Amino acid sequence: MSLTAEDIVRLFEEDVRARRRLAELLVSEPDVRLALANAILREVATKEDIRELREEMYRVREELKAYIDARINGLEGRVDSLGQRISNLGQRISGLEGRISGFEGRINGLEGRIDGLERRVDDLAALVRASLIAIVVTLASTVLTPLILKLLGVL
Template sequence: MSKTIVHEAGKEVRLALANAILREVATKEDLRGLRDELKTYMDAKVEGLEKRVSGVDQRVSDLAALVRVSLIAIVVTLASTILTPLILKLLGLL
């Protein structure tokens, strides 16, 4: 009789343990929800990064244009500084 009681108690303990474990197991629906949340989070992060990269790209383009204009101005200044005296000398005005 005591073996039967111990056996029944063991069954109940195993059943209680199995039920407790099953409550902690993630279901497919839980995983699907987590996947959707993660996808939304990642999409938002990617969109934010794309905006930042686009902003940096625009700033680099603006800087490149400024450098080109500056180089043209430097070349024109050097050319006029060198060529003006030469032209005046050739014309006999200097």
């Protein structure tokens, strides 16, 4: 029966002592040890790698800060502009309220004048009625008096 590579791996997974013994054998060989150390070092970050990473992070942080500052400054400008527009609208509203108050005063004045005109028209209507009655009475007396006197035989 032949052993496959997978069988060998499974056997090492099951036997901790055999796995440890294989590791000791591999590490005791200088060439294998050097190859393992080089492979491990390729995976480990050096001080230079860390320094470069820090510099990159600092640069990205500064770019982000500059971007955020620019956006904030832009937003502050827009907020200031909106504040000015709101202030202008407030002034316009105050002006319109003043004009409305003026119109209300003028309307009240016109209502007073209309009331005065209505009273004068009522007085004039009463005067016209009285004059009409006087005219009718005068006409009646002018026309009826001679007729009545004729009927009575006085004339």
